[in-house]
Amino acid sequence: MIYRRRASALHVARAGIAAAYGMALVLLALCFTNPLALGAIAVAAGAAAVLAGVGSDLARAARFAVPLAILVALVNALVVREGLTVVVRVGEVPPFGQIDITLEAAVYGLLLGLRVLVIVLCAALLTATVDPDEVLRGMRRVSLRSALTASLATRMVPVLARDARRMEQARRCRPDVDLRTRSTQLAVVRAVTTGALERAVDVAATLELRGYAIARRPPRGGGAPFSRHDLSVGCAALGLLALGAWGLAAGVARVDPYPRLALGTGSREIVLAVLIVVVALVPFLSRRGVQRA
Amino acid sequence: MSTLTFERFSYTYAGADTPSLREVSLHVDAGEFVVLAGLSASGKSTLLRAASGLVPHFHGGVAAGRVLVGGLDTREHGPGDLAAVAGTLLQDPETQVVMTTVRAELAFPLENRGLAPAAVARGVEEVALALGIAELLERSTHELSGGELQRVALGAALAGRPPLVLLDEPTSQLDPVAGDELVWLLRRLNEEWGTAVVLAEHRLERCLGHADRVVVLEDGAVACDAPPRAMLEWAAERAPALQTPSARLFVRAGLRPLPAGVKEARATLRSHGLARDPVAIAESIPPPAAAPRRRPWASRAGGVAAIRARGIWQEPAGTRAILRGVDLTLVPGERVALMGRNGAGKSTLLRHLSGLQRPTRGRVEAAGRVALLLQNPGDYLIHERVGDEATPAALDLVGLTELADRHPRDLSGGERQRLALAIVMDAGEPAVALLLDEPTRGMDRAAKGELADRLDVLAAGGTAVLVATHDAEFAAAVADRVILLADGHAIADAPAPEILSGGWHFATETARVLGGDGQALTPEQGGALLRSRMTIEVHP
Incomplete structure (x- = not known):
């Protein structure tokens, strides 16, 4: 997934604020396992992505995340031995012993899987809407070396992806190579690693030539004033964090999976879910200035 | 006034036995356009890396003598300091760009110098306009073509308006049109802004017309330092491969x-x-013969075809077709060049003919194994020893028997190409056809000549050879027949003299x-x- 600047409130807002918005959604997903809350966060992230013009990026991320979510759900159902409502008795499975699948473990597994999916969606939204170059500039004020590492990593990902595609085709053109043998696989891994190191050295040389090693700190201050979109996205991020804090403090959207499943699905949970969606989408109400981006 | 001075400079890479530069003395004056010539591994890249400070600050090794760049001694100043007086552009456009947008890339070196945002913004605007890349400013660097990437990298190197620019074969990974555009851009920089240019280049015909002087390196030493015509006279006597x-x-x-x-x-x-x-x-x-809409199923010579492709279509979902009903027949021993601009479908056609890709419509039939040599020979190398990559017989075929104990990554570009050729040809079943995708990229003329000779030998042995290339000189040297592709169609298919003698580009x-x-x-x-x-x- 690659950042591309688009005409949306999230892309227009400065990177630090857009990143705070994405991080707030991720944190919110980490706070709750309640399906109403998670559903609301997923709807908020999805709608924000569509309004920001990165809906297809989120769809791609979801395709990768769904198998992972299913795996999490299955593992929880099979491994966790808590819960009182046994729905399937699998029996003795060495070396795990007696395995009983409980309704509580199965449902909680599904909720954990849903949370994984929602976190991936929120992270994908963050990646697709936050300018990494601007983040690097910000990081440079804090730590030059960290920014250098991040810069190298950012640049190396697409370069290595292209290299890997080419190398895979070249392997297929070798008449003598049987990729099923361990020695050949090791040789390929070694060649790919060597190639990656050579590429990293080339990129590092370029960074040297651009003066990264002597990087002087840019003068502080004098930046552009906060725009309406900076304010609205920033307020939405704060609002989402406040909703998370309220939910945790007031015990809204709690889930007590064991021994018997107890899900909060009352009016307070519905209010929380609606507020999450509304607060997350408020920045997209105004498009003034967005087209100029 | 000298912008770049080498004084009896010698250099040996860390771990190397022999020096890469030997007692090099050289002066480049302000506003001069100097071309660095020489065969592969003659020391051109090392000389430019010494001028940019990467040697010895980045690469280590042992250096003697002195290099002054804009008055700065490279022993005391590293690449970061020297970037203010000398912009550097290396070969591979993909590793020359480190930020995600063009604007950020151009701003990067200025920000590293601690300039205020207003000065950075002005610098970006100036260099974008000077290099004609203003329309790319908001584009993502991931979306750019090789030529565009190289121009952006040049822009980043020139963002601080250094009086000297050092370029290490910047056109080697570009198609001829993008390469010519880049050289013309350098001439404009040189003439309009007085920027001194030191350009290492294999295709001398591309840049000699713009040069004030040519410096030829042989085994790390300066063998000739003269104006272009005098250098050509020298080359006629001493180095025919540089003519x-x-x-x-x-x-x-x-x-x-x-x-x-x-x-x-x-x-x-x-x-x-x-x-x-x-x-x-x-x-x-006579006008070039148009390719027939449907080539007869039988081969041209009427014999058994090595490869027959009929009505090949490649239609990726959601985008325009790459190949549109291409028909092609190769007979054993035939040597054919496939030409056309970037995106015409040359590489895709080769992949279909080799079976690496399947067409969405149409059919490919081969009389036996088809070997495909892709653009980057380094991608084929997976072992630690040349002798482990291919059998002795295959190494003998490409003349690499003596290098069997070397590490494949220590080979020169031409030698790597030959090793990759040995790898793809090395199988129990001999290949009925050999397909090569841009095999001469980054090669000097001597290596191209060697490759042409190898292909002649293979063709004489009955292997059909199909070369996708932008290099008209190479196509003329190896091909009997040329096929021109445009937008996925074969628009001409005729003997090489008909196609390659009557046009401007081809x-x-x-x-x-x-x-x-x-x-x-x-x-x-x-x-x-x-x-x-x-x-x-x-x-x-």
């Missing part, structure tokens, strides 16, 4: 002075009364000098033609 096609043409014909470019060559021919009327030449050349330098006269493609053919004319004039 341009025009110079070789003139040497063959016994004409002087040797030309630095096509324009000079034509002027000299006119002054000798050897230039024929372009209209008469054009009338005498023409050899000899053909451009002679205006297609006699359908001469190579300097040898052109020289013979001119000599016959001169003989007729002297003995009517």
